Amino acid sequence: MTATIELMRQHRSIRKFASKAIAPEQLSAIMAAAQSASSSSFLQASSVIRITDQALRQQVMALCGNQAYVGSAAEFWVFCADFHRHLQWVPEARTGFAEQLLIGAIDTALMGQNAITAAESLGLGGVFIGAVRNQPHELSRLLGLPQGVIPLFGLCLGYPAQDPEPKPRLPADMMFMENGYQPHHDEARMAEYDAQVRHYYQTRSGGNKDTTWTGQIADTLAREARPFMLNFLHEQGFCLK
Structure with missing residues (x-):
């Protein structure tokens, strides 16, 4: 087994971080790795917003369910699907197709996975934050996201202050x-x-969480997830046809 495969197999989410900044050269390396991910038809339909203003970070954290690690991680990035850039350079481009949502989501997810793998190779840790979709209208206004751009997930990055075991995967x-x-x-x-x-x-959890995988799935899929999302996608110019 290679060191790369072993690194990927040891992936786990980190939610407690040391109060230590990430060096600029490391950030540049992580960004370069993220940008090197595969891109459907070379559309490069993604943008990443790095939140460096602490007051803004606190506002974003509030919109993400007040998850403390959104505020305490050395870095917090918001990954977005982005077709606004394409319309800026090619105004006659045809957008709004459901397929383009898939392209933007897949391209952006690949960037995120490259980013976390690169970070872990440098001794860092992180956790993805789906809660950026909890209040997408408010977050979009806060970050100035124009039509054609939607926030998909956040990523906390920093030096781990915990050492959890990887979660057991399905057979x-x-x-x-x-x-x-x-x-x-x-x-x-x-x-x-x-x-x-x-x-x-x-x-x-020290005995505080007692559930199975099927129990967790039953609980998660028993309730409608973010029922406002389709309207938000339409407002931002996605899935119109």
Whole structure:
């Protein structure tokens, strides 16, 4: 196994950070790695906003459910799908298609994954923040996002002040299939995986969190997630056709 593969397999979310700045040359290296990610049709349909103003960071943190690590991490970046840039340079470009939302989301997610992997290779840690979509209208106004730009996720980066274990993943053959979709209904194997996840949560939380993977999924998917999102996408010029 290579050092790169081992680094990626040891990925875990860091939510407690040391009060130490990231060196400018390291930030430049992480940005370069992020920008080197694959891009569909070379559209480069992403923008990243680095929040360096502390007052602004506090406002963003409030919109993200007051998650403390959004304010305490050395860096907080907001990753956006961006077709506004394309219309600036090519006003006759046709935008608003649902496919373009997928392109922007995929391109931006690939950039984010490159960024976190590069950061971890430098001894840093981080956590992605989906809560930037909690109040997208307010966040867009705060950051001055024009039509054609939507915030997808945030990324906290910094020096870890904790050392959590990686979360146990699903058995590989439940996710990697050959020659077609293979439904899995092995209750015994799922029960074993549920037990692994329960043990992980109990250990990590000091016994305060007692749930399984299927229990967490049942809870998460029992409620509608951000029902305002479709209207927001339409207002920003996405998924119009």
